[in-house]
Amino acid sequence: MxxxxxxxxxxxxxxxxxxxAPVRKQADLARLLQREGHAVTQSSIxxxxxxxxxxxxxxxxxxxxxxxxxxRTRDNFSALAQFVxxxxxxxxxxxxxxxxxxxxxSVAAAIDKSEWQEVVGTVxxxxxxxxxxIDGRAQARLVERLNRIFRV
Numbered sequence: 620m621x622x623x624x625x626x627x628x629x630x631x632x633x634x635x636x637x638x639x640a641p642v643r644k645q646a647d648l649a650r651l652l653q654r655e656g657h658a659v660t661q662s663s664i665x666x667x668x669x670x671x672x673x674x675x676x677x678x679x680x681x682x683x684x685x686x687x688x689x690x691r692t693r694d695n696f697s698a699l700a701q702f703v704x705x706x707x708x709x710x711x712x713x714x715x716x717x718x719x720x721x722x723x724x725s726v727a728a729a730i731d732k733s734e735w736q737e738v739v740g741t742v743x744x745x746x747x748x749x750x751x752x753i754d755g756r757a758q759a760r761l762v763e764r765l766n767r768i769f770r771v
Contacts, residue, residue, distance in 0.1 A: 629657045630667050634682060641679040648680070672724045674702065683725040696768045699726050703769040706762060711755040712739075714762055716748040716769075723748045737761040 632655055633648065642648050645664050652659045672683040676698045702722035709715050718726055727743035730750065737757040742749045752758040765771075 626667075629659065629663075630671060632657060633664075633667055633671065633673075637673065637680055637682050643679050669721055672728065674699070674722055674725050676701070683728045696729060699729055700769050702726065703765075703771055706765045706769065706771050708758060708762060709749075712752045712758055714750040714752065714758055714765070716750065716765065718746050718748065720746045722746065735761065735764070737764070 629652065632652060636642060636648065636651050642651070645661060645668070649659050649661065649664055652664070668680065674681050674683070681698055699722070702719045703716060703726060704719065705715075705717040707715050707717075716723070716726060723743040723746050727741040727748045730738060730748075731741055737752050737760050739751045739753055741751070750761060752761055
């Protein structure tokens with residue numbers, strides 16, 4: 620069984636490898652990690668990718684930070700748009716965003732990094748994201764923005 624240090628070292632290696640070059644399959648990532656001396660299984664890689672918030676965008680794995688670096692404009696959300704399924708309100712200041720499984724945290728991170736005035740805070744699970752706004756007017760602006768960006 621791995622200790623926390625080994626797990627964190629492996630996850631740091633995953634982040635580094637994904638930033639160095641495009642990785643298209645978990646099997647490719649496993650080979651790269653094994654070359655570096657990390658003991659990995661498909662399930663451990665899958666769990667690491669999920670817990671790191673890594674998404675599969677088109678043909679490669681994308682780190683949430685890579686998708687969020689310049690998340691202040693609509694174009695920078697394009698990599699995440701394919702994962703958003705629905706945007707709806709739940710009361711006067713709570714907006715719910717539904718995503719594909721495993722994508723909510725990356726969408727939340729992108730929204731957090733955008734520092735939109737309308738958003739007071741975010742809470743995300745696996746496929747659902749809650750966005751809190753100060754009032755109904757801020758919520759209306761937020762929903763309009765989300766619908767424009769994610770085209771849902």
